[in-house]
Amino acid sequence: MSLLEGLNDTQREAAATLNGPVLVLAGAGTGKTRVITYRIANMLENHIKAENILAVTFTNKAAKEMQERIGTLISEEDAKAVTIGTFHSFCVRVLHQDITKIGFTRNFTIAIQGDQKGIVKQALAELCYHRDDIDCDKVAQDISNYKNSLINPTEAKMEAVNNIEVKSANIYERYQQILKNQNMLDFDDLLYYVIKLWEECPKVLKKYQELYRYILVDEYQDTNGVQFRMLELLTKTNQNICVVGDDDQSIYGWRGAVVDYILNFQDYFKNAKVVKLEQNYRSTNNILLAANNVISVNKNRHSKALWSAKGAGADIAIIRNNNAEAEALFVVDAILEERFGYKTSYDNFAILYRSNHLSRILEMELKKARIPYKIVGGQSFYQRKEIIDAIAYLKLIVNYKDDQSLFRILNVPPRGIGDKSIETLKEIQLTDKRPFYELIQTEEFLLKISSKARKETENFIATIEKYKDIFFTEDNLSQTVNDYLSDVGYLNGILKIYKKREESEKRQENIYELINSVDYYERHNSDISLINFLEKFSLMDQNDKEEGEDGESVTLMTVHASKGLEYPFVFVVGLEKGLFPHFRSVEENSEDEERRLFYVAITRAQENLVISFAMERNKYGKNERQIPSHFLDDIPEELGTVMLADQYFTPPTDEDLGAEMDKIIAKFGS
């Protein structure tokens, strides 16, 4: 039992119970991940086979960390044999094995956001809804909701009660057909089709039930309908399921997460053992008290009393700024002051915000002050047009039926195939249902376009056909990607597409960066193939998409992306009416979730928490008067009062100044 000595009593109880359903209610910072890792280590020590364990985490990063930690606790070999991943990556594994049983082929590709929207548009055009006033994003959301609640198109059509719902259901049906024709799956399909596969092929399900006899789920509060069904099916026979989560940190309701699954776990899994973790190891008590006060306004929750052995700690600062620029400047100054004399690393700071667009102004001020920073997620590298285009080129190699990708790159760089030719192509497809890739090779199409365009198209196809073979036989993946993008004319084409020299060079550089990431993938994985790389690329999450400095740096991200992370010094900016809680949440009646989100933000902080708001903020190019968020009212005055930036800063002591002087003298000589 020496292994579990590093845990406190309740943690140990959770990690020691290996059989039957277990619910670990773990408040923020109470060592959730620690419990899971130790529990897995304990299983291995008790001769449960690593292959029989499945652990589901919320992000790839968490999965990787967990695998590493188990590796140091037991052995790297055993740790690698445990299946650890997100629901999505697990499902891709499952589908890779048996997807042919539900009518797809193994070389399916995963639709990205842009593809989804394109397919919705195509579907509603085919249904002649294009003149109707239909919001594509809303429909895409509806489709996602259907899948997350395991409603198939037929059921959706039956259940529709009004005209709008009927249309959504019809588009949903069409959308699924289009995806299937193209051998594509969207994100929700990855989960949805696993359920379909298991329900239609009990043998396949049985295989997984027998394989994964022990299941652990992290961040269980964010489980949605499909995911829950998956757990139900897997654990049907032995009920060995351990879920860890915190109902107060449920922040993905809009993505279909159902808090009820954690609130009523004991109804779903009979005789479940419930363990509550209440000792927080992360934050000072001032921070915890503020968090407790904020969250206690919510009614429907498991009551919890977080406490910490750390002292009261620093006061919480709530800063009022005249405008958003001043707020950003304040954050910069506060970081500089804290770092005065190099007392601490930039790594210790995080700046959190409700919506991505708030990062821009912060970035500007950080740049001016030459503070190194990185942005997690957001409009990142991987969403740049040139990257998506390059990926489309690669997807086409793997899955030629992928019309979305072909459509994206057919005329990028310009091959003389303009709107007119595209129109012709679409017309041909109305009667001839083959994929675009086949249609552009038909005489019917080639004779209708200019001779220059024809020649270019034939070259384009010849290059792709050539590389289909090369990718299959050649084992140097990054080199092949480089050659392919060059031969097909894309690498040089970029110089033509983007006229400004500076811009085109930057974009070309980004492509080389992508090729580097292929190289990195190649060096760090065992099962190297283009297909696997593309899957990995598609399944990357926010936390995989850090951008900015490599070395020591301040981290900027949304509160959502900060889930599970901690920093000694945390800034939460933009606590203003309409921003946080977001005005849309007021319409959607989900203020509870916004409050939980604020709770998550507060509980990221270990030692210092600084919350700020601005009285004026630029919106759509116009300055608008802002009102402080009413969430601020729930932080008791004795923990932190509203003050101006000037009142926050303490003048440096003589010693500080002396030390700083010494450094300058040492650097430049006297």
Next chain:
DNA sequence: AGACCCAGGTTTTTT
């Protein structure tokens, strides 16, 4: 076909 310009809408959160 493609470059260029202007108008209008746009910002929640993401696997």
Next chain:
DNA sequence: ACCTGGGTCT
């Protein structure tokens, strides 16, 4: 302030 889409001109 920024991006998309539609429209016009070469």
